[in-house]
Amino acid sequence: MSDTVIQVDTISKLYQLGEISTGTLSRDVSRWWARVRGQEDPFQKIGEANDRTIKGTSDYVWALKDISFEVKQGEVLGIIGRNGAGKSTFLKILSRITKPTSGRIRVKGRIASLLEVGTGFHPELTGRENIFLNGAILGMTKAEIRAKFDEIVDFAGIERYIDTPVKRYSSGMYVRLAFAVAAHLEPEILVIDEVLAVGDAEFQKKCLGKMKDVSEREGRTILFVSHDMSAISTLTQRAILMDHGQVSHIGTTPETINAYLNRYVKKNLIYTAPPSDSRPQIIRAEVKTNLPNNHHTCLAPLVVEIDVHTPFPLRGASISFQVVNNRDQPITHLWTFDSERPMCREAGIYQLRCDIQAFRVYMGNYTLKVYFSGPPGGETYQILEYICPFTVEMFELYREFKWYPGTCTYLENAEWVVKKSATGSSHYLL
Known part of the structure; x- marks a missing residue:
C-alpha cells in the first residue's frame, strides 16, 4: 500500500477580475454548455499569470x-x-x-x-x-x-x-x-x-x-x-x-x-534608485565590508550608508535598518530619528552613515531591510527588503567565543552621522 x-x-485555479460573469449572456451559455459536455471552459485560455505587481491586460488571472x-x-x-x-x-x-x-x-x-x-x-x-x-x-x-x-x-x-x-x-x-x-x-x-x-x-x-x-x-x-x-x-x-x-x-x-x-535578494552590494519628484524615498544603500566580494570579518567594524531624498520638508523622519539572516530572521535593528540627528527638514538629499564598532554576528549570509518612516505611528514612506547581501566570516573566532547558530540575536552599538547634500555642498549635521 x-x-x-x-x-x-x-491543479489550476482561474479567477475573473471585476464582474463574475463573462459579460454577455451568449458567453455564459457557451461556458455552461461546455461544462455540461465535460469540455474545457472556452474562456480559460485568455488568463494571465498571477503577478500582483504589474497591471495586466486580461480580466482573467491564474491564481494557480x-x-x-x-x-x-x-x-x-x-x-x-x-x-x-x-x-x-x-x-x-x-x-x-x-x-x-x-x-x-x-x-x-x-x-x-x-x-x-x-x-x-x-x-x-x-x-x-x-x-x-x-x-x-x-x-x-x-x-x-x-x-x-x-x-x-x-x-x-x-x-x-x-x-x-x-x-x-x-x-x-x-x-x-x-x-x-x-x-x-x-x-x-x-x-x-x-x-x-x-x-x-x-x-x-x-x-x-x-x-x-x-x-x-x-x-x-x-x-x-x-x-x-x-x-x-x-x-x-x-x-x-x-x-x-x-x-x-x-x-x-x-x-x-x-x-x-x-529569487528576491538584490545581488549588488550597493542599492541605487533615481529620486522621485513626488514622494520621499531611499535612493542608495551600501554595506562597506572589510574583505573583497561582499565578505566581512566577524568583530571588524562595519559601515552602512543610506541616502534618502525628499522633494518636500518632512517632520519627525526616521531611518532604520535590520540585518537579516538566511532564515529571514532580523538579527539586529539600528535606527536614528530626526530628534537625534536632524534630517529631512528641508527638501533635498540626506546621506546617513552608521558605524558599527565591532560587528558581532555568527558566520553566514546576510542582507539588509531598510525603513524610511515618519514619526512613530505615522506614515511609512518606503521599506526595502533583501538588499546589499554580504557574508560574515569567522575563521577561528568561534573557538574563542564558542558561538553557535541561533544564539546571536542582540542589539548592536553604533554611531550615526547625517550629512545634507542638496546643492552640491555638504555639511555634517551632528
Missing part, C-alpha cells in the same frame, strides 16, 4: 497553474512564497473550500484546516459547542470528543471562556481554540496557514511543539504555510516554493529557503 496521502495532479506534487504519510511539508503566490488558494482547494478550475487532488484521510481566524466556527455557538461541532464534522462520536475535551481546553488555555459564544473571543483566543481543536481531534492531515502569527510567542512555540509531536509520534501529515523561515526550518524537512501561482522549487527545507531568498 502506498504511503502517499496527498497527490496533487496539475499546473501544480503537481506528492506528500507522504507523517511528512511535515512547508509551503513558502511571497504574498499573492497562491499558497492560501491551494490550501482552500485542498480543504474543499473552493474547487479547482482543472486538475485533481487525491487525499487519503480526514483533513482539519486552520486557514483564517474563525474558520469552521459558528460565531453564535460557545467554545464548548464548537468543539463538538468540529468533531462531528470530522466524523467523531460524542464519546470520542468528550475523551479529548479536557485536553483541548487545557491546551487552548481559555477554560474560563469555554461557555462564552466565540463571537466575543479576541483573535488570539480564536486561534488558540481553533488550533487546539484541529490538533487534538485526530485528523490524518493537518493544514495550517499563517494564522499562528496572531498568537503570542509562547503559544506559537507551544503550537510548533505540538505539530512536531503529532507528526513524529502519531504519524500525521502536516502542511504548514508561513512567512517565518525560522518556524519552517524548525518544523519541516521538505518545502515548496510558490511563485506567481506555480511551484518554483521543491526540495529540502534549506535548499528551498535559499531558493526563496536568492
Whole structure:
C-alpha cells in the first residue's frame, strides 16, 4: 500500500477580475454548455499569470497553474512564497473550500484546516459547542470528543471562556481554540496557514511543539504555510516554493529557503534608485565590508550608508535598518530619528552613515531591510527588503567565543552621522 496521502495532479485555479460573469449572456451559455459536455471552459485560455505587481491586460488571472506534487504519510511539508503566490488558494482547494478550475487532488484521510481566524466556527455557538461541532464534522462520536475535551481546553488555555459564544473571543483566543481543536481531534492531515502569527510567542512555540509531536509520534501529515523561515526550518524537512501561482522549487527545507531568498535578494552590494519628484524615498544603500566580494570579518567594524531624498520638508523622519539572516530572521535593528540627528527638514538629499564598532554576528549570509518612516505611528514612506547581501566570516573566532547558530540575536552599538547634500555642498549635521 502506498504511503502517499496527498497527490496533487496539475491543479489550476482561474479567477475573473471585476464582474463574475463573462459579460454577455451568449458567453455564459457557451461556458455552461461546455461544462455540461465535460469540455474545457472556452474562456480559460485568455488568463494571465498571477503577478500582483504589474497591471495586466486580461480580466482573467491564474491564481494557480499546473501544480503537481506528492506528500507522504507523517511528512511535515512547508509551503513558502511571497504574498499573492497562491499558497492560501491551494490550501482552500485542498480543504474543499473552493474547487479547482482543472486538475485533481487525491487525499487519503480526514483533513482539519486552520486557514483564517474563525474558520469552521459558528460565531453564535460557545467554545464548548464548537468543539463538538468540529468533531462531528470530522466524523467523531460524542464519546470520542468528550475523551479529548479536557485536553483541548487545557491546551487552548481559555477554560474560563469555554461557555462564552466565540463571537466575543479576541483573535488570539480564536486561534488558540481553533488550533487546539484541529490538533487534538485526530485528523490524518493537518493544514495550517499563517494564522499562528496572531498568537503570542509562547503559544506559537507551544503550537510548533505540538505539530512536531503529532507528526513524529502519531504519524500525521502536516502542511504548514508561513512567512517565518525560522518556524519552517524548525518544523519541516521538505518545502515548496510558490511563485506567481506555480511551484518554483521543491526540495529540502534549506535548499528551498535559499531558493526563496536568492529569487528576491538584490545581488549588488550597493542599492541605487533615481529620486522621485513626488514622494520621499531611499535612493542608495551600501554595506562597506572589510574583505573583497561582499565578505566581512566577524568583530571588524562595519559601515552602512543610506541616502534618502525628499522633494518636500518632512517632520519627525526616521531611518532604520535590520540585518537579516538566511532564515529571514532580523538579527539586529539600528535606527536614528530626526530628534537625534536632524534630517529631512528641508527638501533635498540626506546621506546617513552608521558605524558599527565591532560587528558581532555568527558566520553566514546576510542582507539588509531598510525603513524610511515618519514619526512613530505615522506614515511609512518606503521599506526595502533583501538588499546589499554580504557574508560574515569567522575563521577561528568561534573557538574563542564558542558561538553557535541561533544564539546571536542582540542589539548592536553604533554611531550615526547625517550629512545634507542638496546643492552640491555638504555639511555634517551632528
